[in-house]
Amino acid sequence: MRAIVAGAGPAGFATAKWLNDRGYEVVLLERRGVPGGKVSAWRDADGDWVESGLHVFFGAYHNLLNFLAECDLNDCFDWKPAEMVFIAPGHALAPIRFVPGLPAPLNGLAGVAISPLMSTADKLRMGLGLLRPIFGSQAYIDQQDNQTYAAWHLRHGMGTRTLDDVMHTMALALNFQRADRVSAKLVLTALLHFAQETNAPKMGLVKGSPHERLWAPLITKLEARGVRVVLGRGVEEIMYDPLDNRVTGFALDDGSTITGDVYVSAMPVHNLRKRLPAPMKALEPFANLRYLKGQPVVTAVLYFDKMVTEVNNLMFSADTCLSVYADLPRVSPDYHTGRGSIVELVVAPAEQLINAPDAVVLETVLNDFYRLHPVARTARLLKQHIVRIPNSVYSARPGVDRYRPDQATPVPNFFLAGDYTRQEFMASIEGAIRSARRAVDRIDQAVVRQPELVVTAP
Numbered sequence: 330m331r332a333i334v335a336g337a338g339p340a341g342f343a344t345a346k347w348l349n350d351r352g353y354e355v356v357l358l359e360r361r362g363v364p365g366g367k368v369s370a371w372r373d374a375d376g377d378w379v380e381s382g383l384h385v386f387f388g389a390y391h392n393l394l395n396f397l398a399e400c401d402l403n404d405c406f407d408w409k410p411a412e413m414v415f416i417a418p419g420h421a422l423a424p425i426r427f428v429p430g431l432p433a434p435l436n437g438l439a440g441v442a443i444s445p446l447m448s449t450a451d452k453l454r455m456g457l458g459l460l461r462p463i464f465g466s467q468a469y470i471d472q473q474d475n476q477t478y479a480a481w482h483l484r485h486g487m488g489t490r491t492l493d494d495v496m497h498t499m500a501l502a503l504n505f506q507r508a509d510r511v512s513a514k515l516v517l518t519a520l521l522h523f524a525q526e527t528n529a530p531k532m533g534l535v536k537g538s539p540h541e542r543l544w545a546p547l548i549t550k551l552e553a554r555g556v557r558v559v560l561g562r563g564v565e566e567i568m569y570d571p572l573d574n575r576v577t578g579f580a581l582d583d584g585s586t587i588t589g590d591v592y593v594s595a596m597p598v599h600n601l602r603k604r605l606p607a608p609m610k611a612l613e614p615f616a617n618l619r620y621l622k623g624q625p626v627v628t629a630v631l632y633f634d635k636m637v638t639e640v641n642n643l644m645f646s647a648d649t650c651l652s653v654y655a656d657l658p659r660v661s662p663d664y665h666t667g668r669g670s671i672v673e674l675v676v677a678p679a680e681q682l683i684n685a686p687d688a689v690v691l692e693t694v695l696n697d698f699y700r701l702h703p704v705a706r707t708a709r710l711l712k713q714h715i716v717r718i719p720n721s722v723y724s725a726r727p728g729v730d731r732y733r734p735d736q737a738t739p740v741p742n743f744f745l746a747g748d749y750t751r752q753e754f755m756a757s758i759e760g761a762i763r764s765a766r767r768a769v770d771r772i773d774q775a776v777v778r779q780p781e782l783v784v785t786a787p
């Protein structure tokens with residue numbers, strides 16, 4: 330049996346690996362010349378790595394960690410203390426640190442209790458307000474999808490101070506938009522994971538570029554097992570026979586066609602919509618995909634001639650355009666070049682900046698960065714990269730969750746994988762891997778239930 334998987338991001342790679350494990354002949358197609366999707370990296374003209382975005386991996390990412398272990402890649406992370414280091418102008422560091430040695434949720438509650446970031450009254454309000462999600466269930470959290478997190482927070486008596494100082498920042502890190510734009514379900518799901526599992530908040534950063542540490546070795550392993558990974562070849566149209574209700578092939582952007590028995594889209598949702606032919610687009614759940622809009626985000630990478638930060642972890646800031654950032658030579662051993670800081674910053678919300686010229690983005694970013702790290706003014710900015718992703722993860726606005734599609738579709742030989750599809754996690758790398766697991770399970774079920782629908786291609 331032959332499977333064609335479109336999209337070599339985390340979801341596509343995991344789908345390809347697990348179908349190969351089941352004995353499928355697998356072709357993995359990637360439109361770009363570089364693998365990894367939103368977790369990709371490429372070299373600039375000087376040979377320095379540029380990443381599509383700063384990525385942090387959590388102890389809660391069990392499916393991802395197991396997948397990497399299966400591929401002998403579980404040594405790719407540098408694990409950091411479980412803490413949120415907030416930087417503010419004129420402040421030293423003010424972390425919220427999960428207290429080591431205590432079980433969840435006490436490690437988080439104790440961390441909030443001793444944090445210098447909040448007043449005692451705010452800590453009490455926060456502790457009481459979060460009792461319900463901490464000791465609640467996913468079912469309760471699912472019911473909160475119709476309101477914003479900010480509305481939920483205020484309704485539970487936690488006040489505007491903690492919203493402004495902490496929770497907007499958390500929403501921005503999760504979905505690149507503030508807490509008054511994201512669904513309460515998104516933030517509460519993250520809190521539930523942290524509250525239920527002691528190791529969930531443990532944070533890892535890739536030891537170097539995701540390309541060298543993850544995707545290149547993974548491709549070598551997959552190819553050695555017979556998977557064909559084709560870079561620089563995109564799906565132009567999904568070919569569909571409405572009478573048979575089957576996908577008959579992928580028409581590719583070089584004019585050729587590729588056929589198989591099973592087809593998987595691991596493309597982002599906005600790309601999938603463009604590739605669907607009209608008769609498929611009219612079917613549910615494809616018609617509802619229009620509600621899943623991509624959230625814009627900008628990444629700025631600043632190269633200085635000397636070190637300008639001291640933190641060996643992620644840094645968060647409230648009330649600036651820099652939602653989360655890290656100094657790569659501090660956090661990742663492969664970036665220890667002995668030269669200066671390489672600061673990678675996630676700029677969000679990015680609606681205003683996504684179409685602005687580089688000079689405007691740079692000025693905005695530097696204004697905030699210099700306020701947070703005045704010492705950087707004494708350093709020389711050697712160069713910078715601005716990476717724009719107009720449609721990154723789907724925008725988790727209130728009421729949108731119900732439109733996330735299952736991995737099985739009404740077309741029996743066509744399946745979906747990707748962080749936007751239905752799975753227990755939010756749009757994240759772990760969500761993408763979970764979606765791949767579910768897609769492969771759905772393929773197994775389809776083959777058992779309806780073997781005649783999946784026939785060997787000529």
Ligand SMILES: Cc1cc2nc3c(=O)[nH]c(=O)nc-3n(C[C@H](O)[C@H](O)[C@H](O)COP(=O)(O)OP(=O)(O)OC[C@H]3O[C@@H](n4cnc5c(N)ncnc54)[C@H](O)[C@@H]3O)c2cc1C
Pocket residue numbers: 335336337338339340341358359360361364365366367368381382383384385386562563564565595596597600601604626627628675718721722746747748749756757758759760761
């Ligand atoms: C700036 C930034 C920071 C992030 N930080 C984190 C983080 O810290 N932790 C975390 O868990 N998540 C983070 N994420 C989210 C994470 O990157 C995504 O959830 C994850 O990459 C989704 O994986 P995916 O495989 O579903 O999609 P993608 O990674 O988007 O991969 C889809 C692939 O499909 C390809 N494709 C598109 N069209 C076609 C076509 N026509 N034919 C063939 N291929 C096609 C694309 O080129 C891409 O390679 C971040 C995202 C961004 C943008």
